[in-house]
């Protein structure tokens with residue numbers, strides 16, 4: 144059967160809709176036969192392209208596919224083995240490797256064909272279940288936010304009253320010492336009065352002057368003490384905020400860190416000596432921690448040299464050298480990285496959010512807009528995800544919570560027209576930042592990518608230098624799949640940075656390394672939870688120390 148016939152005979156995609164509870168608003172979505180067919184055709188084009196590739200390209204393609212499948216780990220092992228074999232036997236027979244790559248490419252194609260409909264169904268089912276869980280979890284999120292803001296205001300009140308108490312006690316002690324000064328001045332004056340009656344008017348003038356000086360000095364010291372306590376209170380608050388961000392990051396990375404240290408300890412417990420087997424195992428350990436095959440090979444090569452250079456022999460020495468090297472490598476690779484946000488200082492900044500369904504785009508916009516608003520920026524949101532009705536409601540909800548205007552459009556209306564309205568409203572309001580939410584697009588869907596390009600054109604017609612940022616949102620829990628998405632988006636859109644979400648829910652935080660090393664895209668923000676405060680600017684130093692730092696402490 145030909146490829147097209149095969150696709151035509153695929154069963155139509157169906158998504159079962161869960162029975163909503165009474166009173167619960169649910170958006171029901173299904174995949175129509177047309178959509179399924181369109182997707183299948185789009186994918187079949189890809190397959191035709193891959194079938195006409197050279198064996199080498201086909202092999203690379205097959206590697207990509209297998210990396211993103213559920214057997215990513217074993218495929219990665221195979222690719223490492225292949226890479227090593229290539230390295231060692233440069234004269235290996237070409238026809239043999241060609242035959243192998245053709246077989247690999249064929250089986251990858253087959254796997255791809257059979258998984259297209261299932262993957263589509265899964266994506267839409269995921270989006271439905273997201274909507275359902277959003278409805279059920281809204282009240283919980285609200286409760287959490289209330290509790291959070293209550294505890295925040297309590298702590299503010301506590302530090303305010305502490306500051307007040309400090310200021311009162313300082314000014315009290317100042318006034319005590321001031322009155323002592325005054326009293327002694329009076330005593331001295333009295334003494335002088337008794338001794339020399341004829342100097343009385345002068346003494347009175349002096350006394351009056353002393354009192355006046357004393358009042359002035361009391362006022363100055365009072366205001367000084369007030370500003371000192373205000374500074375102290377501010378310092379306490381700033382430290383508290385810094386501590387919370389650090390604690391959040393620490394907590395957010397705990398799963399990844401646990402996995403890293405478990406794997407590391409297990410790896411080091413098998414340590415016998417520094418030989419080739421040791422480095423093979425190290426490579427495997429790095430791969431299993433989701434750093435990516437290519438990064439694992441590069442890292443292992445550098446680590447091999449470093450261990451030799453430092454002449455490390457004992458288990459402890461080797462462990463320390465390797466972890467320190469990992470930290471150094473990570474920091475070194477980030478030297479030219481621009482993780483800053485490019486905001487227009489004299490006018491409107493437009494930030495476009497792209498990424499597949501359910502990665503956390505809307506949530507990230509909610510968190511980020513609240514953050515910028517708190518910093519004093521005027522922000523507007525545009526709900527250009529008209530494809531999924533729940534997405535607009537979700538953004539409107541975030542807008543309500545943070546008192547931020549949201550521009551919306553009718554369900555299934557042209558997203559570009561919502562973007563246009565958003566730009567117009569933001570300009571009319573003289574806003575600083577417009578955040579644009581876009582539909583979760585399947586990266587291989589040509590139509591949706593074109594839609595994204597159209598949005599950009601509309602924005603640029605109004606503001607030529609915009610969008611200043613196109614942030615690709617990736618879900619860290621999807622590991623290697625996130626890397627694959629980043630590759631595809633990078634090829635079809637001018638991505639300026641990455642937001643890596645859900646780091647709190649995964650042991651796959653290691654994915655941040657290949658995003659930077661292989662794709663050279665800066666991670667600008669990380670999501671470490673669902674609360675409005677759970678979005679942090681990415682700090683490579685804090686991140687890598689959070690990940691490996693404790694291992695280093697442990698090996699001391």
Ligand SMILES: Nc1nc2c(ncn2[C@@H]2O[C@H](COP(=O)(O)OP(=O)(O)OP(=O)(O)O)[C@@H](O)[C@H]2O)c(=O)[nH]1
Nearest residue numbers: 500501502503504505506534583644645670671672
């Ligand atoms: N634990 C955790 N959950 C997150 C984080 N960011 C987002 N989420 C959750 O991920 C789910 C999906 O987030 P959305 O913001 O709806 O994702 P989206 O990309 O806008 O999805 P579509 O609108 O379908 O394209 C929601 O339940 C969010 O609460 C995070 O950093 N940590």
